[in-house]
Amino acid sequence: MNTEPQNEHNWLQKLVGEWTYETEATMEPDNPPEKFGGIESVRSLGELWVLAEGQSEMPGCGSATTMMTLGYDPQKKRYVGTWIGSMMTYLWVYDGEMDAEQRVLTLNAEGPDMTAEGKMAKYKDVIEFKSDDHRVLTSHVLGDDGQWHKFMTANYRRKQ
Template identity: 25%
Template sequence: MNRFICRLAACVAVVLVAGGSFAQDFPKPGKEHQDLAKAVGKWKLTVKEGFNAGQTGTSEFKAVCNGMWVASDFKMDDGSFTGQGLDSYDPTKKKYVSVWVDSMSATPLFFEGDWTEPGKTMVMTAKGPGPDGTPVEYRSVTKHPSEKAMTFELYMKSGGAEVKLMVVEYAKM
């Protein structure tokens, strides 16, 4: 009987301790998340430089997970390319973070970076496979000249030289 009571008391203690930890507040979106949420909406895009230069498409940005993340859905009008991203702010790293997947690779890219010009220019870097599969460094520069315009530039660094891969201009619909 004493063993039963001891086990029951131990179980109750575990439930009470675990219950207390679940009662803590979850993180809430902060200013950094609100800055990212400015992109929320539908955008018309034009590829200005790169592989698909001259082509057009759309991208839709949505706040998800109670505003902790911004999800993007990128589609070329001709269906030749699609991509999806998730963007947030990691308070532990004190960096903006992004995950990007697309129809040209089975390997996700994990970016992190910060505003070089608060609210105007975001620079992020990632490491991943290049077009031939060898590891390369990527750098993205996203400029926000206004609430209705955005420009995305993607660079690849391999063997010491950085090459601009693409420039995409966005106009809010």
Template identity: 25%
Template sequence: MQSRLMPKPRRPLSATLCLWAAMALPSIAAAQENAPAAPPMSPEQQAMMQAWQKASTPGEPHQRLAQQFAGTWNTRQSMWMEPSAAPSIETGTAVNTAIYGGRQLRMDYKGAFMGQPYEGLGFSGYDNIKGKYVSSWMDNMSTSVFLAEGDYDPATRTYTYRGQMPDPMKPGIVVPVRNVVRVVDKDHHVFEMHETRDGKEVKTMQIEYTRAK
């Protein structure tokens, strides 16, 4: 016989929750069955949904970017401070990764710039709405973000991007930039940067990419 001085055993909390869930599930299911169906979308809403689906679905341009550039690359960078001067040469590595279901290509770059450690982060993709290739770039040598848009020429396997960057020597002035990426073969491609200053375009940088084995 249980003594009055001894406390009655309590049901564990987990058992209480399980019992509550067991009793609640049938009522929740019944409520869902009795809930009114969502109203059908209007033609305008259906068109909007189809447009967004088309805009957000990766296609051939996205697949091409991943096929041509994804992977790990060894780089040889040439930079010209003056068009007539010999270029400075640096080496580095780039790791390109397809992200967001293949919608974007991320580049993580490490190397050197004028003898100093250099790190950069870039993204490339294809904007279905604009019908343009788009790219962005940021690094540890600047607080700016470089944005560019471009096109692809399948005959020459060349991407041409155009953008603008601020001139650090002339606040408020922007420098037109034309970047060219030429695919040589599956293991090699070449990047070139051209800047227009005082109405004249000059090549200021070239990076040769070789796929790491």
């Protein structure tokens, strides 16, 4: 069971540290985007996993805590992880891949449709490093029209 970290695990270690973030999100269709910010603390679990805990004030939800886990499964050759938030009961499960340049990690998930009660939808969260101290997370949902629609952008900056 002793697994040596691979390049994919090493890439995840770039996330480790203390971050602040500013988010712009469309919380309701046809409404203007709302802005909020927060902090995130990312730590390593061994050299194979990262755990990211975020704190923010979310419009309409008040104070929120989130937790994301990310790792890489060499047998599946896929990035894997989870996301939970104090504002919802759903456990999001990620399955993802890295782009060829190793700058963009796309995490796919299925979860509750934010516009239709009782319906599920496909989502993707995209993490892109602009520099070692700046990364951007964009969240998209697959619409009934078959197109991906961006509903959130968060800019993370490493605390100095």
